[in-house]
Amino acid sequence: MKYKNPQTLLLLMTFIMSLVFSVWQVLLNNFVIERAQFTGVEIGILQSLREVPGFLAFTAIFVLLLIREQSFALLSLAVLCVGVAITGFFPQVLGLYLTTVLMSIGFHYFETINQSLTLQWVEKQETAAFLGKALAWRSAAALSGYASIWVVMSWLKLDYIWMYALIGCLGLILVLIISLYFPKFEVAQAQHKKVILRKRYWLFYLLTFFSGARRQIFMVFAGFMMVEKFGYSVSEITALFLINYVINLLFAPAIGRFIGRIGERRALTIEYLGLIVIFVSYAWVQQPQLAAALYVIDHLLFAMAIAIKTYFQKIADGKDIAATMSVSFTINHIAAVVIPALLGLLWLYSPQAVFYIGAGFAACSLLLARNIPSSPQPGNEVNWGWPSQQKVKL
Secondary structure (H helix, E strand, C coil): CCCCCHHHHHHHHHHHHHHHHHHHHHHHHHHHHHHHCCCHHHHHHHHHHHHHHHHCHHHHHHHCCCCCHHHHHHHHHHHHHHHHHCHHHCCCHHHHHHHHHHHHHHHHHHHHHHHHHHHHHCCHHHHHHHHHHHHHHHHHHHHHHHHHHHHHHHHCCCCHHHHHHHHHHHHHHHHHHHHHHCCCCCCCCCCCCCCCCCHHHHHHHHHHHHHHHHHHHHHHHHHHHHHHCCCCCHHHHHHHHHHHHHHHHHHHHHHHHHHHHHCHHHHHHHHHHHHHHHHHHHHHCCCHHHHHHHHHHHHHHHHHHHHHHHHHHHHCCHHHHHHHHHHHHHHHHHHHHHHHHHHHHHHHHCHHHHHHHHHHHHHHHHHHHCCCCCCCECCECCCCCCCCCCCCCC
């Protein structure tokens, strides 16, 4: 049938993930403070625990010894839904730690396998546009999640326990429906079932690491600045999130198509030049309206990171995709484990220095991006330094 294809399955799984996770994320701070009396210590531990499954994402390749990728993605999505559904039943410190880890295991395994399947199921010339479309679906799902919070908690006046349970159970039902509706799709090439680190992928690894570092500065410190320096309220921060999602919904598909036209090197160059300007501006901004504009533009530039995935797809051996996506998720989360703690200490003495370091990360990424060939492919992975021995002259 028309809609029984791998691309539709990928988009529906992405929608379910974003719907459920966005509700968990937006309610978290209020829930842990109101119900579990969390302080900064407990929320810091919880956020660190949440990132551990991402750091261990490489273990997904061992699970694939026992289960197909498509089934693993659906199972991981179900685990995410269960973790969210039971969150409200455990409003204690230990209970929240355990439900967060369960949710995070499902989330990170799903994201790892979802990326792998996307690069295997979508044709190379269509991948950038498809990933842009997937970002729009994520944004639509998040907006739907916010609407559900208003209906359940503001209009129906139900408690957190009901909100978490309803959205988690809804996600679980949707996972079951798509599991039954879609057939088992084949991948073009059987995947390696072991951890793989190849020298010719070194540029992809470094781009992934610095992308993780950039993500942490945005998620941890840009948002913190909005509250600490400019006094943004919960409703104002929520409004910024809504603006970000609406802009992604409207423009992410076009950005994906734009990347497909101009190529990875140019797309990432635009992103990192923009980030250098934004991070330096974060360090000096004094007007709350300008800070909000920088925050929205910063979030929009996330869509350009699609180019890192399409670059890898073009240079990869088809059999390496699943294993390399697992390893890349771990590399991406090295920064998540280290950077918040170290730069959090620096923030106490100089918030400006944190954003200057962010600009430094962006400058490193810019240099790396310029090393991407105009036509990346196996044998032509970089312009200079450590190419494969079978480099193709173009």
